[in-house]
Amino acid sequence: MKKISLVCSLFALLAFVGCKNEKKDAENLDTMNDTIQVEAPAETEVTKSVSVTMEPKSKSTAQGEVYFSETNSVVTLEAKFSGLTPGTHAIHLHEKADCSAEDATSSGGHWNPTHSKHGKWGDAEGYHKGDIGNFEVGEDGNGKITMLTDQWCIGCGDEDKDIIGKAVIVHEGQDDFKTQPTGDAGGRVSCGGIIK
Helix, strand or coil: CHHHHHHHHHHHHHHHHHHHHHHHHHHHHHHHHHHCCCCCCCCCCCCEEEEEEEEECCCCCCEEEEEEEEECCEEEEEEEEECCCCEEEEEEEECCCCCCCCCCHHHCCECCCCCCCCCCCCCCCCCCCCEEEEEEECCCCCEEEEEEECCCECCCCCCCCECCCCEEEEECCCCCCCCCCCCCCCCEEEEEECCC
16 A cells, blocks of 8 residues: 555656646746847838930930939939930939920029039039039940939939939030039030939
């Protein structure tokens, strides 16, 4: 009888210790769950984009495509042109997406929402938000330019940054970055409105 009592006591003791260990493991698991922090994936901004078809102006044959894209508050401009005279040409953003005039003067002056003086992009003495600069055209009449900036946006509504409603203008000559307010770049040979 003592053997049976002893065996029963042993089973009871093992069951008690087993339950206590299970409870302890469950508490440890709860504590672990409380201290584990899962980081949410970083939000990536959706890319916005707009394409502009450039049309010839001032009796030129200049045409092309300009593509703007915005990711994480940085706008990239990629432009390709054909039908231009070989050499250096200025490219600017102008005030209005209106290319209706034969000489593209309907697009207004350089886009300059901060009322700065004309100059080379990034110049400490000042520059217009539309002062992109110059690009080279080869003997075949083709040219291209790429630019990245956080000073523009696509459709954000900020009057000092939003390029929607502006025009891309290619000039017949180069920008000297000095002559006010245009850079003495000559006539407007290609125009395209930035319209969303």
